[in-house]
Amino acid sequence: MAASAVHSDYDVAVVGGGLVGVATAWGLAREGCRVVVLDEGDRAVRASRGNFALVWVQSKGLGLAPYAGWTIRSSSAWRGFSDLLKQETGLDVCFQRPGGFHLALSEKELEARAAILQRLHNQPGIVDYQTEILDHAQVAKMLPDIGPEVVGASYCALDGHVNSLRLFRTLHVAIADRGVTYLPSHRVETITREGGEFRLATPHGEIRAGKVALAAGNANMRLAPMVGLEAPMRPERGQIVVTERLRPFLNYPVVTLRQTDEGTVMIGDSKEESVDPSGLTLGVSATEVERAVRQFPLLANVNVVRTWSAIRVMTQDGFPIYDESESHPGAFTVCCHSGVTLAANHALTVAPMIARGALDKSLVAPFSARRFHVQKAG
């Protein structure tokens, strides 16, 4: 069936089979669309297999106030989203939303943290979500294993985390169950619009679809201009250190450190301007681990079982891009850094807009790439 389906028509072709693509494809299939997902092969540079798996709110929105509201919308929809996935697939993606911490290891760090949050919440039009600054004793009540160097933290009750590898697998199972055609090793080379439909050229032939949704991460930069859109990106590398499985000691995710449902501790959050996904640098992972041990001294003699680096999908200003093409009606971009946090929005809010053929400007107008066209000051 798959072989004969390749050249038939689809309502929507989703370009990209990572978390953003499959969340969008699942949402489209729920709207009754016939969907094909065109993906690269196993060697694709795939953020969805390397990410840190936070469903995160605090700090989001500094510089673009509507991003805070958009993030909170997804964070609040996440429980229902994971319940729907469980009903359909029987798989549990282990979503938890206990609130999350950003720990400070000096008074200077804590003051900087407080200043950022104040600037964030002073912006006009911001949804004033609660992020509290706590001192050492207040943090220790919730995180009893913090070290003496932790002077305080910011805490936001809306933060959570998930098992993102299981989320990735669950969404793939869910789209298969709903009859979505998934075509790996179908890297899209060119997209043209002829006779009212899109033609997507791949190494395995041409795919035709009524609409196209670009969800190809950093590769949207190459693809978007083919349909009269743009997606200015600046990929960024992050490195993650992973420990052996430990008895649960951490009941809340920290922005740089979290314990998974199966006991593993992930330590991360480095940022480098590099696009080499195979590069690991000891200096970066050593710094991450040194801070982790100062935050939680009981980690000092724990074994590290794995380290990896991955490339973040990142737009030039860090905020999502959702656009529809004027020159190529039916072409959309779905592009963002936070494919885990925003998965509920992509499935339950953005996909229905694409199914209807028009973005709801009241929700996503601030995220158009047109914002990059502000005139430069002389």
Added chain:
Amino acid sequence: MFKRLADASAAGAAVTLTVDGKPVSAREGDTVAAALLAAGIDHCRTTPVSGAPRAPYCLMGVCFECLVTIDGVGSRQGCLIPVRTGMKVETQLGKREAGR
């Protein structure tokens, strides 16, 4: 289940270690994993997620099945560490506790 070969010339001097507090005899040159198997200890840990029993398997540092706590340090690979007199070996149940 396992028996030492009779070739006495290959056997090192006797070494006594403890496993979960009980004395166990081994031979100099044995790895911790070999000493456990020779002593008839049929599993050295239970897994962190499902709690299934595990015993030394590959004996060459690859499979990580033989993890034990040695002298207070958890999740050491028993097949890579030679026995010493007075060594304290503890079997591991489920997930390791951080901080010990």
